[in-house]
Amino acid sequence: MLQSTNLRAEYGSLVAVDDVDLRIETGDFATIVGPSGCGKTTLLRMIAGHQEPTAGRIELDGVDITQVEPQDRPTSLVFQSWALFPHMTVRENIEFPMRNNGLEVGDRVEELLRQVRLDPEVHADKKATELSGGQKQRVALARSLAYEPDILLLDEPLASLDYVLRKRLQRELADLNEELGMTFIYVTHSLESALLMSDTLFVLENGNVIQTGSPEDIYRAPSTKFIAEFMGDANTFELDGATERDGSYEVRATALDRTATVPYDRGRDAPSHLVVRYDDTTVGTDLTADLGLEVVVENVLVRGNTVLVECAPADGDEEYVAEMPVDAFRATGIGKGDTAYLQWDVSKSILVPE
Numbered sequence: 001m002l003q004s005t006n007l008r009a010e011y012g013s014l015v016a017v018d019d020v021d022l023r024i025e026t027g028d029f030a031t032i033v034g035p036s037g038c039g040k041t042t043l044l045r046m047i048a049g050h051q052e053p054t055a056g057r058i059e060l061d062g063v064d065i066t067q068v069e070p071q072d073r074p075t076s077l078v079f080q081s082w083a084l085f086p087h088m089t090v091r092e093n094i095e096f097p098m099r100n101n102g103l104e105v106g107d108r109v110e111e112l113l114r115q116v117r118l119d120p121e122v123h124a125d126k127k128a129t130e131l132s133g134g135q136k137q138r139v140a141l142a143r144s145l146a147y148e149p150d151i152l153l154l155d156e157p158l159a160s161l162d163y164v165l166r167k168r169l170q171r172e173l174a175d176l177n178e179e180l181g182m183t184f185i186y187v188t189h190s191l192e193s194a195l196l197m198s199d200t201l202f203v204l205e206n207g208n209v210i211q212t213g214s215p216e217d218i219y220r221a222p223s224t225k226f227i228a229e230f231m232g233d234a235n236t237f238e239l240d241g242a243t244e245r246d247g248s249y250e251v252r253a254t255a256l257d258r259t260a261t262v263p264y265d266r267g268r269d270a271p272s273h274l275v276v277r278y279d280d281t282t283v284g285t286d287l288t289a290d291l292g293l294e295v296v297v298e299n300v301l302v303r304g305n306t307v308l309v310e311c312a313p314a315d316g317d318e319e320y321v322a323e324m325p326v327d328a329f330r331a332t333g334i335g336k337g338d339t340a341y342l343q344w345d346v347s348k349s350i351l352v353p354e
Contacts, residue, residue, distance in 0.1 A: 098147075138169075150183060307324055
């Protein structure tokens with residue numbers, strides 16, 4: 001198990017990582033997710049040993065490794081930039097760290113290439129410059145695994161790949177984590193990557209871990225308005241009032257036609273916003289769901305089998321979106337410029353504090 005306690009990084013007066021506590025179980029696929037500049041990469045670099053913390057401790061299986069040099073830690077870091085030696089072949093790139101660390105090479109290169117879904121007979125003797133972007137990333141991954149680390153650290157390694165290849169490698173990384181039983185710690189600002197691959201998410205904002213949990217828990221029960229909006233397409237409504245009633249809150253919002261009673265964890269701060277996901281929302285000519293408001297349809301964007309219906313109240317500046325199956329939307333007969341009701345079932349509502 002990897003654990004950090006009060007881990008902190010400062011650059012002068014700037015606090016990049018603010019007393020972060022992590023607990024990552026052995027074999028987990030853990031993802032540190034947050035917007036650009038929130039401290040994700042700094043946190044990963046401290047775990048790798050490439051940056052000394054200003055304060056705090058890092059422990060692996062109960063042993064303090066805070067001051068251990070990077071080359072002496074059982075970790076390996078995969079960079080976004082691949083960092084392959086262009087004058088070397090694939091085989092030589094993978095063998096290089098093995099020889100430097102006194103590891104036996106044997107058939108290890110072939111084994112590693114198969115693990116990252118590359119055919120050794122086709123790719124082992126190619127120059128790095130002959131590879132595609134996806135192949136380079138696979139070789140960089142194989143080279144990092146060559147160290148036989150306990151923990152693989154991944155700093156947005158898929159960010160520069162095209163959408164189709166990125167999706168494929170996301171699945172393969174998750175499969176590899178399960179196959180090897182190795183701890184993976186992945187850093188990304190991509191919601192999709194975080195949701196698809198992870199066992200555990202750590203959401204960072206301004207250097208602080210503000211929520212930890214499974215992808216489903218954080219997506220369905222965000223602890224703040226920021227997380228609700230960051231973790232997925234969300235319509236948010238500021239509340240005018242909230243009254244606690246037996247573990248739920250009766251809430252009111254100027255934008256909504258009705259009050260609603262929504263379950264809410266009374267151990268948290270009082271709710272300030274109601275949130276509903278795009279794909280839990282529909283539009284119709286009549287208000288037939290539990291909650292809704294009258295809007296004007298401003299745009300209709302087709303996205304494969306679904307449409308994004310962009311709309312706004314006739315007398316307001318707010319913008320809302322409903323995501324619906326194409327056929328269901330077409331059946332409404334609603335088009336751009338029409339008045340309609342944006343609506344959803346109260347069970348789809350999420351209450352959050354600021």
